[in-house]
Amino acid sequence: MTWGLLLQAVISGLLLGGVYGLVASGLTLIFGVLRIINFAHGAIMMLAMYASYWLHALGGVDPYLSILLTAPLFFVLGVGVQRVVIEPNRRAAEHNQLLLTLGLALFLENLALVLWQGDFRTVRSAISGTSFMLGDALVEGARLVACAGAVVVCVGLFAWLRLTDAGKALRALAEEPEGAALMGIDVTRIRGVAFGMGAACVAVAGALVTPFFYVAPDVGESFNIMAFVVVVLGGMGNFLGALLGGFVIGLAESLGATLLPGSLKYLVVFLLFVLVLLLRPEGIFGGARGR
């Protein structure tokens, strides 16, 4: 174990952590408004990664550029899924709604398996393979761009929530649904918008990771689990907590992988998860919803 390795782990962890932060922001947004953990979040990200993959494979579109298409497309898709699948079951018991999103995830993964088989596919962007040294550590250009892009989108999302009427309506709905309805907010529509924004978040995250990751039907699972841990860590429904929590979990995963034998890679992450649940169930950044 050298300082170089440790520095490398810290940098890799933080860079992927930014992406976790974005995926978790989408998840926490959906949770805040719909009061359900969307277990199909990762599967939707997987679909978006295929969308970026095919745009590149068939149309030569750079994965970063594909965001211009996939983000709006997945927003609309998310609104549709919410309207058709989630909304009709809104009054069902919470565990049934969880099962619903889990079922959706299984359906999407198997759909991908049927359509595109289980092969690992890769996408190259113009900057895939570029890198530079930071001290003893190697920084890959694509990972740096992914992190920076994720943070920019998170900040944008945060600003949207703070500054626009629709964003404020969404926060109001997360906090006091009936109060929101009584102010003339079309709560059904805003619930759709929240799910759509969540889907758009993973569409962006998916496109940002494809240049250094792989695409496969189960690629979303690990992101889903990590984002779930981040959401719990950051406080359910807390947007800033989701971004900060993303960095914490990215770091924990990466340090775990460096310090522990391969099979115990996630030990640190889940240890942190259990500790937070036991000691600070409202999240380490405070639990206020609608922040």
Place this chain on the structure above:
Amino acid sequence: MSLLSLHEVDVSYGDLPALRGVSLEVEEGEIVSVVGANGAGKTTMLRTISGLLRPRRGEVRFAGERLDAAACHEVVARGVVQIPEGRKIFPSLTVLENLELGSYVKRARARRRESLEGVLALFPILAERIRQAAGTLSGGQQQMLAIGRALMARPRVLMLDEPSLGLAPLVVREIFRIVAEINRSGTTVLLVEQNTRQALALSRRGYVLENGRVVLVGTGAELLDNDHVKRAYLGM
């Protein structure tokens, strides 16, 4: 023709009836109060008008149009605005954000700045706390915020569900004074209260609700002088 009316309205929770054949009229410019004990059905009535509950039978009309099939946000858009029991403000949002959300509907959004000036003139304390999280306000200030937020929607009918609940007597007086002032400036008011004496004293007309039925109707003065009201609600 009255501005807001209920005609023979039945509402139930599952099989349990909460309103039975309730009819009520509110004329333009009036203050009308609905008084009754806990569980009489007052909140159920306002929630039905707001579109949060659906009547099983009967009609709700506003300005001649049916309201009983409209979604809650459509009811607000038409100008029928409720300040709910327990206020339901947005505690982690700032006072300003709460007020801005009051003018969320299109008709009100266009006049947001003008409405805000009016509300802050009516409640100077809100101007002082404008950047504060609404949850940090005292109970009386939260009620003022709830009223201010509803006024931002530029209501034609303002409905208040027990605005005096849980407030100190001095603050209650202040709230009733403001309700009267809002009415004087042209807004029709439907006030639901358990604070029978003050509510009826303020109102042109009143309804007494018992077990989901209207048992008495009259002018405020008539009801204050009614033997049943005196015995059952005024402790005389």
